[in-house]
Amino acid sequence: MDTYDIRHLLAARRRERGLTQAQLGALAQVSREMILRFEKGDHDIGLRRLLRLCTALDLDLVVRPGHGRPTLDELDELFKDDE
Numbered sequence: 001m002d003t004y005d006i007r008h009l010l011a012a013r014r015r016e017r018g019l020t021q022a023q024l025g026a027l028a029q030v031s032r033e034m035i036l037r038f039e040k041g042d043h044d045i046g047l048r049r050l051l052r053l054c055t056a057l058d059l060d061l062v063v064r065p066g067h068g069r070p071t072l073d074e075l076d077e078l079f080k081d082d083e
Helices: 002-014 022-027 030-038 048-057 070-079
Strands: none
Touching: 002 030, 002 048, 022 030, 030 070
16 A cells, blocks of 8 residues: 555545534644545645544554665655654
8 A cells, every 4th residue: 555545545434423623633633634635646644644644534544564675765754744
């Protein structure tokens, strides 16, 4: 699964729940603008915000072994918003 899949899954779940971006933002303590940019693919929201969105949408984020290890650059990119 990549960022494209995650953002489309979250957007679909938000619509399924009948929530606007602003309503989801209020529930997850994330700005509407950030949700808009994330759903469009213009912004990476970081792990903490992703977890808050998943919680607000009653989704579990599952991490399991994959096919290889990420590089240090990939890990830095993944966690850059958490600094």
